[in-house]
Amino acid sequence: MIIGVPTEIKDGETRVAMTPNLCHRCVKLGATVLVQKGAGSRAGFLDTEYRRAGAKIVNRADKAWGDANLVVKVKEPQSSEFKYFRPDLTLFTYLHLAAVPKLAAALVEKQVLAIAYESVESRDGYLPLLKPMSHIAGRLSIQTGAYLLQTQNGGSGVLLGGIPGTMPGRVAIVGAGNSGAHACRMAMGMGARVAILDLDASKLEMIDDEYRGGVVTLMANPGNIEMAVQDCDLLIGAVLVPNAKAPTVVTSAMVKAMRPGSVIVDIAIDQGGCVATIEPTSHRNPTYLKHGVLHYAVPNMPALVGRTSTLGLTQATEPYLVHMVSRGIELALQEHDGLAKGINTRAGEVVNAQVAKALGYR
Ligand SMILES: NC(=O)c1ccc[n+]([C@@H]2O[C@H](COP(=O)([O-])OP(=O)(O)OC[C@H]3O[C@@H](n4cnc5c(N)ncnc54)[C@H](O)[C@@H]3O)[C@@H](O)[C@H]2O)c1
Secondary structure (H helix, E strand, O other), rough: OOOEEEOOOOOOOOOOOOOOHHHHHHHHHHOEEEEEOOOOHHHHHOOOHHHHHOOOOOOOHHHHOOOOOOEEEEOOHHHHHHHHOOOEEEEEEOOOHHHHHHHHHHHHHOOOOOEHHHOOOOOOOOOOOOOHHHHHHHHHHHHHHHHHHHHHOOOOOOOOOOOOOOOOOOOEOOOOHHHHHHHHHHHHHHOOOEEEEEEOOOHHHHHHHHHHOOOOEEEEHHHHHHHHHHOOEEEEOOOOOOOOOOOOOOOOHHHOOOOOOOOEEEEEHHHOOOOOOEEEOOOOEEEEEEEEEEEEOOOOOHHHHHHHHHHHHHHHHHHHHHHHHOOEEEEEEEHOHHHHOOEEEEOOEOOOOOHHHHOOOO
């Protein structure tokens, strides 16, 4: 098996799909690994380390893509990379196809076998390859939100922790899953007053147990969402309906009712976002103002901490990649239901039901 590791080209991306350690493991199992020159540099992994691990360093992207039968990546291919698609290519990466119909069309047209990290399931039905990045995005959402609340950054000038004698900042988090729970942890650590909402009562019970009632937990019905949004300085969007476009849970009217200078960080933007007024932004231009509220919606937040994110991502992808290298891709997919659930496109069709529904495919 020949594995290609191209340099990520999405705006501001710093992660790489393989560490030298993982590369070494794949090489020992018999794979040839082609790493594009400098692919790991923004995560602090040097070409010399990959070479020592047994990889071949290739100078250009077309080599990392074209000479490999399995390409491992972090973010979804950008349109300039569609030219590398071909029927004998297997792609293992985040795809979030419900939000990028053009990419889905290109994968279908070129008959790529595309396995999406975010659709791979563990035996107990969890999403093990989404989880570590959600933890990172959740934690970052509070640190980013706290920074944006500073007056010089266009925010309302609220310090999340406050000081004795003042009201702390108020954080509302919609979605109490992996990213929401970690946002909650950071916000609580900073001393903010936190309200968290979800449709799943068991998630709220877990938060209530963990913080012994210190966090306000609310069922995510429209009335509660409206109240929590109006009352907060920092709103975090953290909902997910797996493989589908994120539901719009915060309306324009709710955003208009927020205090000027309040901040929205919509983590769910990679699935289209869960706030009516949200548009994707980038690391280069991360925010915009709408209805007096600062909006932040970067779809690849973990790139802000490329080293930690690369280590977090690759420790999760490693068992799946090792399985594919050891057994071959077809056998690995037959043997591992959870990995097979990750297949989004194959032989010219969208084969994941929710993705197909979201995009209008059969
Ligand atoms: N922007 C980024 O850089 C980045 C990074 C990682 C993950 N993400 C995204 O963040 C989103 C959340 O991921 P996660 O791992 O936390 O998901 P998760 O499945 O762990 O949690 C999502 C939660 O949303 C809840 N939910 C679903 N519909 C809801 C609704 N209508 N109202 C209220 N709650 C609802 C679910 O019950 C669940 O608890 C995903 O879209 C994921 O792809 C983005």
